[in-house]
Amino acid sequence: MEIFINVILPIPLEKHFTYRISEAEAALLKSGMRVAVPFGKTKLYTALVVDIHHTPPLVYEAKAIHDILDEQPIVTAIQIKHWQWIADYYMCTIGEVFRSAIPSALLLESETLILLNKEAVIDEDQLKDDEFMVYEALKHQNILRVNDIMEIVERKNILPVLGRLIKLEAILLKEEIHEQYKPKMVRYVRLGQRYGSETELEELLNSLTRAPKQSQVVLSLFHLQATKKKPIKLDDLEVESRTSRAVIRALINKEVLEEYFIQTDRVVFNGGKELEPPKELNEYQVAALNSIRQNFDNNKVTLLKGVTSSGKTEVYVQLIADCLRKGKQALYLVPEIAITTQLISRLQEYFGSAISVFHSKYNMQEKVEVWKNVLDNKSKAQLIIGARSALFLPFSDLGLIIIDEEHETSFKQYDPAPRYHARDAAIVLGGLFSSDVLLGSATPSIESYYNAQTSKYGYAQIDRRFGNVLMPEMELVDIKEQHRKKRMNGHFSERLLEEMTETLRQGEQIILFQNRRGYAPILECTTCGHSPQCPNCDVSLTYHMQRKQLRCHYCGHHIALPQICLACGSNTLDTKGFGTEQVEQELNTIFPSARVGRMDLDSTRGKHAYAKIIHAFENQEMDILVGTQMVTKGLDFRNVNLVGIMNADALLNFPDFRAHERTFQLLTQVAGRAGRTKKRGKVIIQTFNPYHQILKQVTTGDYEGMFQEQLYERELYKYPPVNRIIRMTFKHKEYNKLNDASQWFAKALRNSMDIKVLGPEFPPVSRIRNQYLKHVLIKIPQGLPLYKTKKSIKRIHNSFDAVSQFKGVRIIYNVDYM
Numbered sequence: 001m002e003i004f005i006n007v008i009l010p011i012p013l014e015k016h017f018t019y020r021i022s023e024a025e026a027a028l029l030k031s032g033m034r035v036a037v038p039f040g041k042t043k044l045y046t047a048l049v050v051d052i053h054h055t056p057p058l059v060y061e062a063k064a065i066h067d068i069l070d071e072q073p074i075v076t077a078i079q080i081k082h083w084q085w086i087a088d089y090y091m092c093t094i095g096e097v098f099r100s101a102i103p104s105a106l107l108l109e110s111e112t113l114i115l116l117n118k119e120a121v122i123d124e125d126q127l128k129d130d131e132f133m134v135y136e137a138l139k140h141q142n143i144l145r146v147n148d149i150m151e152i153v154e155r156k157n158i159l160p161v162l163g164r165l166i167k168l169e170a171i172l173l174k175e176e177i178h179e180q181y182k183p184k185m186v187r188y189v190r191l192g193q194r195y196g197s198e199t200e201l202e203e204l205l206n207s208l209t210r211a212p213k214q215s216q217v218v219l220s221l222f223h224l225q226a227t228k229k230k231p232i233k234l235d236d237l238e239v240e241s242r243t244s245r246a247v248i249r250a251l252i253n254k255e256v257l258e259e260y261f262i263q264t265d266r267v268v269f270n271g272g273k274e275l276e277p278p279k280e281l282n283e284y285q286v287a288a289l290n291s292i293r294q295n296f297d298n299n300k301v302t303l304l305k306g307v308t309s310s311g312k313t314e315v316y317v318q319l320i321a322d323c324l325r326k327g328k329q330a331l332y333l334v335p336e337i338a339i340t341t342q343l344i345s346r347l348q349e350y351f352g353s354a355i356s357v358f359h360s361k362y363n364m365q366e367k368v369e370v371w372k373n374v375l376d377n378k379s380k381a382q383l384i385i386g387a388r389s390a391l392f393l394p395f396s397d398l399g400l401i402i403i404d405e406e407h408e409t410s411f412k413q414y415d416p417a418p419r420y421h422a423r424d425a426a427i428v429l430g431g432l433f434s435s436d437v438l439l440g441s442a443t444p445s446i447e448s449y450y451n452a453q454t455s456k457y458g459y460a461q462i463d464r465r466f467g468n469v470l471m472p473e474m475e476l477v478d479i480k481e482q483h484r485k486k487r488m489n490g491h492f493s494e495r496l497l498e499e500m501t502e503t504l505r506q507g508e509q510i511i512l513f514q515n516r517r518g519y520a521p522i523l524e525c526t527t528c529g530h531s532p533q534c535p536n537c538d539v540s541l542t543y544h545m546q547r548k549q550l551r552c553h554y555c556g557h558h559i560a561l562p563q564i565c566l567a568c569g570s571n572t573l574d575t576k577g578f579g580t581e582q583v584e585q586e587l588n589t590i591f592p593s594a595r596v597g598r599m600d601l602d603s604t605r606g607k608h609a610y611a612k613i614i615h616a617f618e619n620q621e622m623d624i625l626v627g628t629q630m631v632t633k634g635l636d637f638r639n640v641n642l643v644g645i646m647n648a649d650a651l652l653n654f655p656d657f658r659a660h661e662r663t664f665q666l667l668t669q670v671a672g673r674a675g676r677t678k679k680r681g682k683v684i685i686q687t688f689n690p691y692h693q694i695l696k697q698v699t700t701g702d703y704e705g706m707f708q709e710q711l712y713e714r715e716l717y718k719y720p721p722v723n724r725i726i727r728m729t730f731k732h733k734e735y736n737k738l739n740d741a742s743q744w745f746a747k748a749l750r751n752s753m754d755i756k757v758l759g760p761e762f763p764p765v766s767r768i769r770n771q772y773l774k775h776v777l778i779k780i781p782q783g784l785p786l787y788k789t790k791k792s793i794k795r796i797h798n799s800f801d802a803v804s805q806f807k808g809v810r811i812i813y814n815v816d817y818m
């Protein structure tokens with residue numbers, strides 16, 4: 001009887017695809033293993049086996065697979081279930097989920113670009129024949145597609161070979177090259193492999209009697225190992241032994257010592273250090289912890305609302321300890337990679353080597369390593385800290401999920417599919433494992449707080465800062481008034497400058513928040529009014545002073561800064577609006593002796609850039625930190641006593657039903673960076689609208705008031721949490737075609753379903769990368785089953801695809817759009 005497998009291909013297919021396998025292959029294959037398969041005429045993909053059966057496909061002839069790529073499953077049954085949920089719920093294909101869930105090194109395909117790793121030292125004698133052939137081929141050509149390599153070495157089953165070469169670090173994938181950082185490697189030394197036993201050691205020392213310096217190095221190494229109980233840096237050994245690098249080098253050449261490298265930002269736990277017990281909680285923390293545990297006993301997802309600096313993290317620590325004690329894995333999700341830096345060192349004190357970290361800035365080797373450790377339930381993968389993609393790791397026994405700062409919109413993946421919300425997908429994952437799930441925030445999302453209020457979630461709260469530090473004092477400054485009276489110095493009001501001067505005088509630090517990067521969003525000619533626009537997008541180019549460029553923040557297009565107006569030729573160029581760069585520059589004039597740092601997308605490109613800025617600020621090597629949203633998120637600085645919001649209005653006026661909620665969250669969070677230790681912090685909010693309701697609610701810490709008011713509006717206008725929304729985006733480069741297509745679809749939706757459909761409408765930026773965009777918003781009342789609505793939408797989509805004049809119009813679904 002013929003044997004077949006169903007696989008998931010990493011492409012947007014609705015269905016599984018079927019391949020033929022031999023009996024010998026059937027004996028080896030299991031669900032969750034990868035296979036290399038041909039697809040179409042020339043393509044080769046890495047596919048994932050879902051099941052093995054005897055039913056041939058009806059409409060096509062099943063092809064044979066090329067290779068089996070794993071000896072053991074690398075994906076679990078629960079993962080496949082979870083992916084299927086994500087695909088169904090977020091209206092994408094399981095292939096798209098597969099592609100984004102798995103580290104790219106495990107997903108080689110015909111189009112993958114491969115190149116030689118020029119930095120690796122490869123002993124060519126160690127390569128097997130087929131590996132050597134590929135290696136040679138790559139030496140002669142800079143970069144090759146997997147397909148090309150197959151042709152050159154005249155064989156099809158090449159993926160296992162490439163897999164081994166990746167493992168040896170002999171080759172790289174092209175996507176890695178885009179990363180603009182170089183991980184910092186530190187040189188370590190240890191005793192050579194040969195000197196495992198005491199007798200061998202004795203012989204070694206005897207043989208060195210006539211080389212006192214070398215002997216001194218070996219003895220120092222012993223000494224360091226005994227006292228430090230952790231990897232020994234070559235630098236440290238040089239200092240300790242009071243010899244020179246040449247002596248150490250000689251020993252390395254003799255293979256008495258061995259050198260190796262560790263990337264500094266990877267979690268390398270100091271094994272010698274004692275773990276600390278979790279901190280003893282204060283009464284408010286204890287009350288919250290008890291109520292969380294009670295809710296967990298009733299299998300309830302629980303929301304912890306605790307003001308900034310109330311000690312939520314210490315409560316999480318207790319729950320993690322509970323979980324690890326039971327021998328289960330814990331997942332700690334944070335919205336921003338930047339936060340992991342501080343969090344790791346904090347959690348290491350308690351959990352030491354049980355921690356692994358996973359996020360998108362890890363390179364493919366590191367990702368594969370963490371993947372395998374989690375899969376094998378290794379002791380160093382008991383607590384996983386990560387950004388949203390950590391959700392896709394192959395957990396074996398997940399006991400606890402913590403989603404910190406659950407209100408953060410960066411938990412929602414925007415592009416590409418799957419456009420999932422990591423919080424919600426984590427709750428579903430928790431359901432599959434029956435694990436405890438805790439959401440934490442000082443400013444919960446309206447959705448989560450609503451779920452707590454309606455008892456769908458359990459609830460706990462902490463209202464005081466730890467150590468009874470007062471919440472920072474907030475002050476609104478009317479900059480309209482200040483402008484009128486000509487009291488502004490650049491973008492700084494008198495009040496803000498006063499407070500800054502005082503704070504600096506006290507030797508304390510300041511955070512300034514401006515939610516725009518670059519120098520100014522618009523460069524304008526005061527003679528003719530012309531302002532340079534992006535040729536590909538409907539948006540002005542942002543002026544970046546440092547790079548002397550005008551840049552588009554949507555497509556990356558950039559030009560050198562023009563000296564004269566490109567339209568009329570006059571040199572009367574002026575800027576409108578301001579970004580972080582301009583704030584930084586003004587500071588250099590106003591406070592010439594203050595040390596100013598900046599944290600935004602431009603200043604944090606490299607892998608270690610975040611960490612560097614954060615460390616420098618922590619170590620008080622900077623007095624003032626200017627930043628975008630990035631500075632608002634969960635960072636814990638000890639010496640910050642003043643936070644300035646340069647301009648709150650841009651946030652309030654953002655055209656989105658969540659704008660007010662977000663403004664409240666953002667301002668409360670950034671304010672929460674002030675005065676976290678003993679002294680009461682101060683926050684100055686500059687605005688043209690000091691009487692705006694949201695700003696009042698922020699200054700009085702009135703979350704409840706904000707919630708009630710927003711909920712009322714959401715009910716009125718039928719937005720979440722009372723309705724569900726799906727936003728459809730239509731994309732095409734022809735304006736008219738896009739209009740017709742989106743009209744057609746919206747009309748079909750209205751005709752076939754009794755739901756509210758808004759649009760089609762152009763978004764504020766209606767053309768990006770030469771594609772016009774139009775949105776249709778679908779509002780689905782609670783009570784109406786979501787899957788039915790989605791099914792109807794899919795049906796309309798199928799008819800839409802059959803209309804020839806709409807060919808090429810792309811449709812993107814964003815379920816629970818944020």
Ligand code: ADP
Binds near residue numbers: 306307313466
């Ligand atoms: P949150 O996560 O709510 O913003 P943190 O957990 O960061 O608050 O706590 C704020 C500060 O208070 C931290 O420096 C933390 O070490 C300290 N802290 C919190 N709880 C305790 C405790 N029970 N004992 C000692 N220090 C604590």
Ligand code: ZN
Binds near residue numbers: 567
């Ligand atoms: Zn002009």
Ligand code: ZN
Binds near residue numbers: 535553554556557769
């Ligand atoms: Zn552009």
